[in-house]
Amino acid sequence: MSRISNRDRILSEGLRVVHQQGFGGASVRDIIGAAGVPQGSFTNHFASKEAFGLEVLNLYYASAKARMAETLLDERLAPLQRMRKWVGVIKTAIGEGDSKTGCMLGNFSAEATHCDGCIRKRLAEIFDEMQATIATCLEAAVQAGELPAGFNCAETAGFILSSMQGAILLAKAHRDLAPITQFEQVLFSKVLA
């Protein structure tokens, strides 16, 4: 029981430290310090820092995925309302951290993809899955007549996903939500008009 509990503590506190300091900027010492576990505990539970990073990434994505399900796939709302809700929920979440931590998926993309390891491959899978969920919402909007027949849902979904990541990245650099607000404005007044 105690071993499992140390592992969970390393993951949950490690996620917080990695989100705040970046994957490269968070040393194993920082992580075990935050988790309040003994030195050897990290190596007992994780084969490498990359193996730990992959689990942290999956843990973070589980929340992002739940957030998408609660918004983009919420059939009680009109499809473009779902999209507005998703963007709004992310904006609120980013703002809570003073915009400075950004999105961990984007942060990992910037700093952990020069090596073609398991983290890069998992990120590519995650982004594909997110793009497919966004496309599902856009297809529902076409069905509902909110977007024209023949609307390119797959391409636009890719555009929305990457533009959202870029807006979060610039919000992090500026410590200001304005880039996300600009994204929201242009998305709904031009791209999904």
Added chain:
Amino acid sequence: MSRISNRDRILSEGLRVVHQQGFGGASVRDIIGAAGVPQGSFTNHFASKEAFGLEVLNLYYASAKARMAETLLDERLAPLQRMRKWVGVIKTAIGEGDSKTGCMLGNFSAEATHCDGCIRKRLAEIFDEMQATIATCLEAAVQAGELPAGFNCAETAGFILSSMQGAILLAKAHRDLAPITQFEQVLFSKVLA
């Protein structure tokens, strides 16, 4: 002379190493190793790794700025042609590195902004300057009748800048230029239509 030359070598080779491995992922040992200079040379020339990072950032931005001047501000072309040329030139540059290094401005934004130091402040200034240059090109498009009167140039410029960063970031995660192509398509068919 020799001291100046070591400094330049540390900066030019350091820029390459930081672009490939990230700022956190590039140790001082990696940098002096690539520059082929003695151990003490780094500390002789830079007060800290952050001071070195700021100079690398400025060196990288000088190229990005020149690229903007040669495209977005090239008055021999119609304004929206300038924009197409800028996006195309960036896409080519990103593709040359197998899409895996990304844009150093975005990479620094992801990993060097949790501390509110000189690098974050410089990034915010750089992005403001880039947004103003994009806005200048959009204003020229309004003047030329390529965009409607009353077009929100400032907001759209911010959107273009952050969306471009996001597309480069996802291209890096996927090691594929498709996110930049999607951005290009949606930008010219919807946002600037």
